[in-house]
Amino acid sequence: MQSVFATVSGLVQGVSYRASLRQQARRRGLTGWVRNRSDGRVEFHLQGDPEAVAEVIAWARAGPRHARVDDVVCQTIERDPSLADFEIR
Numbered sequence: 001m002q003s004v005f006a007t008v009s010g011l012v013q014g015v016s017y018r019a020s021l022r023q024q025a026r027r028r029g030l031t032g033w034v035r036n037r038s039d040g041r042v043e044f045h046l047q048g049d050p051e052a053v054a055e056v057i058a059w060a061r062a063g064p065r066h067a068r069v070d071d072v073v074c075q076t077i078e079r080d081p082s083l084a085d086f087e088i089r
Helices: 017-027 050-062
Strands: 002-011 031-036 042-048 068-076 086-088
Touching: 002 050, 017 031, 017 042, 017 050, 017 086, 042 050, 050 068
Parallel strands: 031 086
Antiparallel strands: 002 042, 002 068, 031 042
């Protein structure tokens, strides 16, 4: 199991980025969360199969159609056993 925290910068708020990321994560059986930050960025925590995590991170670098992703910064973190689903916070 892999656990990753990421911060996404660019035009990523108001373009269905969080809902689309949640859909991508749930399709792959990942747990975690995604939320907007007050500085205009989006951050998320993904947990699950390393291949599925890599697929969602690859998707996150492009984002949904109306987004403009400038950068995605990822770091490996400790697994959170309390996460049972993928949610928007």
